[in-house]
Amino acid sequence: MTRLVMKFGGTSMADLERIRRAARLVAAEYDAGHKVAVVVSAMAGKTNELVAWTDGAGRPTGDAAGNDDASDDEYDVVVASGEQVTAGLLAMTLRNMGYRARSMQGWQIPIKTTDVHGKARIADIPPEKLCAAMDSGEIVVVPGFQGVADDGRITTLGRGGSDTSAVAVAIAASAVRCDIYTDVDGVYTTDPRIENKAKRLDKISFEEMLEMASLGAKVLQTRSVELAMAYRMPVRVLSSFVEPGEATDQGTIVCDEEEIVEKHIVSGVAYSRDEAKITLLGVPNKVGVSAAIFGRLAQANINVDMIVQSDARSGEVANQLFTVGRRDAKQAKELMEAAQGEIGFEDLRIDENVSKVSIVGVGMRSHTGVAQTMFQALSEKGINIQVISTSEIKISVLIDEAYTELAVRALHAAYGLDKIGA
Amino acid sequence: MTRLVMKFGGTSMADLERIRRAARLVAAEYDAGHKVAVVVSAMAGKTNELVAWTDGAGRPTGDAAGNDDASDDEYDVVVASGEQVTAGLLAMTLRNMGYRARSMQGWQIPIKTTDVHGKARIADIPPEKLCAAMDSGEIVVVPGFQGVADDGRITTLGRGGSDTSAVAVAIAASAVRCDIYTDVDGVYTTDPRIENKAKRLDKISFEEMLEMASLGAKVLQTRSVELAMAYRMPVRVLSSFVEPGEATDQGTIVCDEEEIVEKHIVSGVAYSRDEAKITLLGVPNKVGVSAAIFGRLAQANINVDMIVQSDARSGEVANQLFTVGRRDAKQAKELMEAAQGEIGFEDLRIDENVSKVSIVGVGMRSHTGVAQTMFQALSEKGINIQVISTSEIKISVLIDEAYTELAVRALHAAYGLDKIGA
The missing domain is CATH 3.40.1160.10 (Acetylglutamate kinase-like)
Structure with missing residues (x-):
């Protein structure tokens, strides 16, 4: 028993x-x-x-x-x-x-x-x-x-x-x-409301589920996946409308990577509209500036997601670009403006019409060309990539919010996700 | 403090x-x-x-x-x-x-x-x-x-x-x-909905309050009064609509008898419509019959209030009359009928059109003629008393329910309760 x-x-x-x-x-x-x-x-x-x-x-x-x-x-x-x-x-x-x-x-x-x-x-x-x-x-x-x-x-x-x-x-x-x-009856390759070819996964690894949860897939609370991963406790997500006695083989099991025989290069496409992009233009390229910017945000408990420093002109000034949760955008803007003298940027721009689209998969660790497939698929649809960030098993891009659904469907097809799963 | x-x-x-x-x-x-x-x-x-x-x-x-x-x-x-x-x-x-x-x-x-x-x-x-x-x-x-x-x-x-x-x-x-x-803003000499001359009492003794609570005055739960009396904890009943800071001298204090200087012979008139009268006609007048009747009711957790044995004819048979809570009446009737052979009564009558009216006052202990005033007042209104029961500080009578308000008002006047209190 x-x-x-x-x-x-x-x-x-x-x-x-x-x-x-x-x-x-x-x-x-x-x-x-x-x-x-x-x-x-x-x-x-x-x-x-x-x-x-x-x-x-x-x-x-x-x-x-x-x-x-x-x-x-x-x-x-x-x-x-x-x-x-x-x-x-x-x-x-x-x-x-x-x-x-x-x-x-x-x-x-x-x-x-x-x-x-x-x-x-x-x-x-x-x-x-x-x-x-x-x-x-x-x-x-x-x-x-x-x-x-x-x-x-x-x-x-x-x-x-x-x-x-x-x-x-x-x-x-x-x-x-x-x-x-x-x-819901399990974890899907992407949000079925956006892509009706989305497939339910039989299994997904803790690491992938953690990325999916952090990236906006609302099936499981992030903290619960962290805990399950730390103790290697298998978690099954399934519908409460399953018939009694027929729960076996239903839903999606979140488990250790080693227990997944058939690994996908990419297991899912996630997206989040809860993003705001803040750009500081003409930031002096000197020691301590980044610390001044992100130290202030950290003190206010504002979580910064993507960071890019770009357009270094003759090594003297650069643009600092970062994203925060949309609900924190106003406060982040005020914090930056209050410190404009100290940081020394020339201008600040804020853009809330952005979304983050991500592909997640443990197979990325052992396969090459995964990012290239992503960029190619988006390019073919004419979607401009504003920022890129990556982890070992995930690639995220920041795009114009209007293209969210288009990007999700393009990536779902590009990685053949409509042909896998249960 | x-x-x-x-x-x-x-x-x-x-x-x-x-x-x-x-x-x-x-x-x-x-x-x-x-x-x-x-x-x-x-x-x-x-x-x-x-x-x-x-x-x-x-x-x-x-x-x-x-x-x-x-x-x-x-x-x-x-x-x-x-x-x-x-x-x-x-x-x-x-x-x-x-x-x-x-x-x-x-x-x-x-x-x-x-x-x-x-x-x-x-x-x-x-x-x-x-x-x-x-x-x-x-x-x-x-x-x-x-x-x-x-x-x-x-x-x-x-x-x-x-x-x-x-x-x-x-x-x-x-x-x-x-x-x-x-x-409510305190304890009244009787229910103000029945007698608009009812007066709020400044003080009432634990014993009186306990009788009032048991008799149907719903101001305080009986068990709370028992507990307060056992530990001599003064309890004040007052309205939650009193203004902040003006609670002093409001309401009614339930306290030890010795702390009440001006004692009333009768402090209040209580009534209860939650009564049912059961009469067993022609019960053999032999040892063990009462035990057989009331033992059965006690086993079923039915609380019996008033008991009268009457009409003993040549010492052989008598009528047994008792009252129970109205919600227990049906069950009590069934228990009696099931035991008719053993108890040996000839017939059973049940009357739910009765109410119990009571006068309560610690002054009864030291004053005579209190009961006589009650019976006289009811008699003057033509109200027939079916059963009487008494304790040291209370006299209760069972009457036809239709006369409840009339009896309450008659007794309130007879003891001068409209002239006392706050």
Whole structure:
């Protein structure tokens, strides 16, 4: 008998009928011989309602540097209640079906976290209590998203944290796998809303999934993939509308690269419209200028993605170009303008009509010509590449936002992604 | 600096505006020099919503003998979340007003209870953590209605339990008083909806309040009065619409009899329509018959109130008459009919068109003629008394339900209650 962790998101917990459906899926895995723990989100919409109440009660939104206020510990008390409700309801539903089940709150297991309220990170989950209950034949229902700090106060992990809770519980339970039931039936070669030839992948490596998640594919929360990768915990993404008992071979398994026999050079095409390009024109080409620019952005907790220095004229001045998240663009612009005297740039331009399109694949490590195929495909469609950045298993380009869909489809075809997968 | 416990019910927590109003009342007491703990109910209607969800999830309703099912521990997990939310929101609101405040859940203080889920009783509240926070200048916000069992599971006290939570927290904190803010402005000589000459009492003794609560006056939960009486904790009932800073001398103080200088012979007239009268006709007058009747009702957890044995004919047969709560009437009738052979009665009659009207007053102990005044007043209005029962400080009569208001007004006048009070 192996231990299995299952996770259901907010749409799978949206009402009593959906909760009963989830319970049948849990029961089927239990009947198949697994020891099961289930991690649940709050009912869809409930967390937003609770957050709105905390806003109305005067929750401080933090200062410009993103520092938290002490009030966030009470924010956590309020919003953690949503998962408490669904955990109790699912446990009751399972009992009503004749199964032994019980909920365990974050403070009961405990799920120990840091004390950064509102965006805590899981520090440790002692396995004893959890595993003892599972091994005794109880189905343990765990509210996602929540934990407890060393001082005994309730914490939450930040939005979307339930995926991370599920992976962490799976690691603590030494589970054979963590199954994430959601409203899509797996990980696709690209967004099917843009390219209807997109194919579901049977398997994808942790590294690829991590890049896909960071690049805007919203199937799994980035932090949950990082955690799964660190502990080599296989994660399966599948639809909560699968029939009970028929979950085997459904969805996409995120796993170690070595377990993937048929490797693709490129596994997926991702895109993000959450980009803004800032160009500093005529920056003096002297020591310490880059530090002055990016030090200021880092201090304000603004994440800088792509950086290019270009157009060095006679070695004296250059243009500095970088991208930030669109929601940070205004603040980044103000920070730069405030430091114009010190940095010494001549002019600043900001462009929010850009998007980032990326190809991801572990096969890049061992194949040449991958980048060339990308540039060729975009060039053939007349798409101008503004910035390029690469990692070992990914190539990203910044383009005019209007060409996003065209670029995604061109790249999907260029790498033959419509011919692979499930 | 004395410690003070304040309690706000569901209507006082119904939305963010009401929560802000409660926060201003709390702040005024803090500014006046009190160390304050606040006990809160869930938002009005929220507990009903949560209970409905648990019903939908298949909460067992228990068997006929009132035994609880294990599922009730998950019921508690779900419904306790309502008070968790309001506790967090009130703490945030107070912080936003510049006060130091924090919530403490039942398991954090802890509020230790028995493990009878859904209707647990408070066993102990260790004062250390609560008092340390209060003494450090923090306003401590405690969710009412909930606690934690020895096994670390969440419990709830049953509906209306927040009054009891408040009194228990006041006792643990050695508070000078427990102020219950509610939607009425005190305890009245009778229900003002029936008698508009009803007067608010400045003070009422624990014993009187306990009788009033048991007899149907819904101002305070019976269990909370029992607890306050046992520990001689003064409780003040006042309106949550009092202006901040003007709470002094408002409402009604429930206190020790010795602290009431001006004692009334009768302090109030209470009534209850939740009555049903069952008459067993022609019961053999032999040993063990009463035990057979009332033993059966006790086994089924049916509370019997008034009992009269009458009409003994030549010492051989008698009529047995008793009253039960109206919701138990059907079950009581079925239990009697099932045992007709053993008990040996000839016929059974059930009458739900009855009500119980009572006068309550510690002055009865030292004054004669109190009952005679009651019977005379009812007789003058032509109201027939079906059953009489008395305790040291109360006289109750069972009458035709149609005469309830008439009887209440007649008794209110007969004891001069329109001339006393605040």
